Amino acid sequence: MTVPTITLNDGATIPQLGFGVFQVDPEATERIVTDALEVGYRHIDAAAIYGNEIGVGRAIAASGIPRDELFITTKLWNSDQGTQSAIDAMDLSLEKLGLDFVDLYLIHWPRADLDRYLDSWQTLAQLKADGKTRSIGVSNFHRAHLDKIIAGTGIVPAVDQLELHPAFAQRELRAFGAEVGMHIQAWGPLGQGKYDLFSEPALQAAAEAHGVTPAQVTIRWHLQNGIILFPKSNSRNRMAENFDVFGFELTAEQMASIDALDRGQRVGSNPDEATF
Ligand code: NAD
Numbered sequence: 001m002t003v004p005t006i007t008l009n010d011g012a013t014i015p016q017l018g019f020g021v022f023q024v025d026p027e028a029t030e031r032i033v034t035d036a037l038e039v040g041y042r043h044i045d046a047a048a049i050y051g052n053e054i055g056v057g058r059a060i061a062a063s064g065i066p067r068d069e070l071f072i073t074t075k076l077w078n079s080d081q082g083t084q085s086a087i088d089a090m091d092l093s094l095e096k097l098g099l100d101f102v103d104l105y106l107i108h109w110p111r112a113d114l115d116r117y118l119d120s121w122q123t124l125a126q127l128k129a130d131g132k133t134r135s136i137g138v139s140n141f142h143r144a145h146l147d148k149i150i151a152g153t154g155i156v157p158a159v160d161q162l163e164l165h166p167a168f169a170q171r172e173l174r175a176f177g178a179e180v181g182m183h184i185q186a187w188g189p190l191g192q193g194k195y196d197l198f199s200e201p202a203l204q205a206a207a208e209a210h211g212v213t214p215a216q217v218t219i220r221w222h223l224q225n226g227i228i229l230f231p232k233s234n235s236r237n238r239m240a241e242n243f244d245v246f247g248f249e250l251t252a253e254q255m256a257s258i259d260a261l262d263r264g265q266r267v268g269s270n271p272d273e274a275t276f
């Protein structure tokens with residue numbers, strides 16, 4: 001199965017479908033990521049705060065997969081924002097992952113109240129120049145945060161990783177991304193199981209029409225919208241199900257019926273209010 005790749009604004013390429021490790025138990029991470037790599041995933045979305053970079057690194061090392069066939073993302077946690085603290089945090093992440101570089105390093109949340117995200121963005125640019133990460137981006141950044149870092153450095157993030165699922169479709173930030181050449185990644189692409197997404201008639205009808213599951217329809221909706229995503233599951237069967245999404249295509253009508261589910265319904269924190 002060939003996962004399409006997307007070319008980022010710095011020329012790097014990223015597999016559009018990956019595997020995320022939020023809330024994956026650190027003790028089980030090596031096994032779960034090994035399963036994901038065996039299923040065929042080559043793009044892993046990690047973060048320092050998930051506490052499981054060591055398990056991700058062990059699975060990568062044990063897999064024997066050539067480094068240039070993998071795309072590994074990790075993220076700078078809020079309390080490490082700044083200059084030296086961000087450099088140290090990146091070094092620690094690389095050490096835990098057992099890697100010389102990651103493919104993508106993100107500022108996890110803007111935390112505008114700390115007023116360190118512009119400094120952090122400048123530091124990420126330096127880390128990229130130093131070869132510790134191939135690409136740099138942000139997560140949970142709203143328009144005001146993006147405007148500030150772009151005006152302050154002239155560097156447009158390769159990606160903004162946002163909460164994004166059918167009930168919370170992020171149309172404005174997607175439009176802004178398209179305007180400035182910044183790709184959008186979806187976190188919680190299946191709504192994190194926090195609302196009954198899979199019972200929506202639009203998803204059920206499309207699933208029935210294609211002989212697939214509502215989860216597979218949701219993943220296709222993201223892919224056909226040009227979104228990069230990495231749904232998470234501890235179950236190997238679901239990992240395989242979520243990866244088996246390249247044998248059918250949603251029609252324009254089916255896409256429109258899923259687009260119509262957008263109702264501004266978050267399942268996670270509002271980045272403008274987050275204080276963790
Ligand atoms: P998700 O939308 O991927 O949902 C995961 C839930 O869906 C799990 O409970 C899982 O059991 C269930 N699920 C998965 N596949 C299924 C299937 N085929 N059928 C039925 N249920 C299924 O939520 P997520 O894990 O929060 O998001 C994906 C990734 O995004 C994370 O693992 C992480 O890498 C990233 N993320 C980033 C941020 C951020 O702030 N940047 C926040 C949350 C998550």
